[in-house]
Amino acid sequence: MTEPDTVDATLRALLADVLGLGEDRAAALTADSGLFGALPEFDSMAVATVLTEMEDRLGILIDDDEIDGEIFETYGNLLAFSLRKVGE
């Protein structure tokens, strides 16, 4: 897999673990799929858990001032943020 594919797969598996989506729902996420505010499971505790797991699984460090509401609006936004952080 190329790096973007790996990041994408890692992120889907992570959301499946935290939100209990199951493999099918996680695989069906598109760039436009809504997350925070759209999925009832995605509450503030889930946001926190996702951030910590992103750091662990993608080997990145996330500063709290980098985080705004938009990152969690859609799957596409979260993936773009992750790819940028992995590339830093």
Next chain:
Amino acid sequence: MAEHCFRIHPTGTPRATILIVPPLFEEANRTRRTLVLAMRALTADGFAALLPDLPGQNESLVPLEKVELASWQNALAEAAATIDGPLIIASLRGGALIDHYPKAAARWRLAPIGGASLLRTLMRARIAADREAGRTSSLDSLQAEASTVPLLLAGNRLSPAMIAQLGSAEIQPVAPLRSVTLGSGADVIAGTPLWLRAEPGEDAAMAKAIAADIAAWSKTCGIS
């Protein structure tokens, strides 16, 4: 004050007693059902199994705000002192931060996690909730606040002492220890990280795997 302790006994004299140290805070609720399934499987295999309430958690009458990490370490030592016969301590996640005081014939840890990482996640939940409510907070502002007054983090009101101890708590080396994670390969257990899950779930297959792994490790440590 004695805390509630969920116990399951086998028929006859137990081969050994497994003291389960639950994960901390919300992770304990997310994993409790699967842990109890693992306890039942261990009992069917001739072990006694104990799941104590930590002061300030679950059914405890102690306000969480009055509790420090050291209180949990002492409470576990007290729970262990009541046990006759060989003792095996099995900890999950943050439970591994408080499991090292009692003497034990064997120890087992699943997905242990450092205190700083746990605290960071709790702080981030507070920041995310603040952001939703239109307030601005940061890890730095919360840390500063936590040095003088209790802080409400994801529903847990934690004292300055608890936050300081949690932030610096590290997994202590113990022996004999088997430490496992989730996944596939060596020193792993197949299953789902239910402690991360936003809504409660259960994993009966993982519960069986946990029980089988603890039983095999106890045999390695000379418990028949």
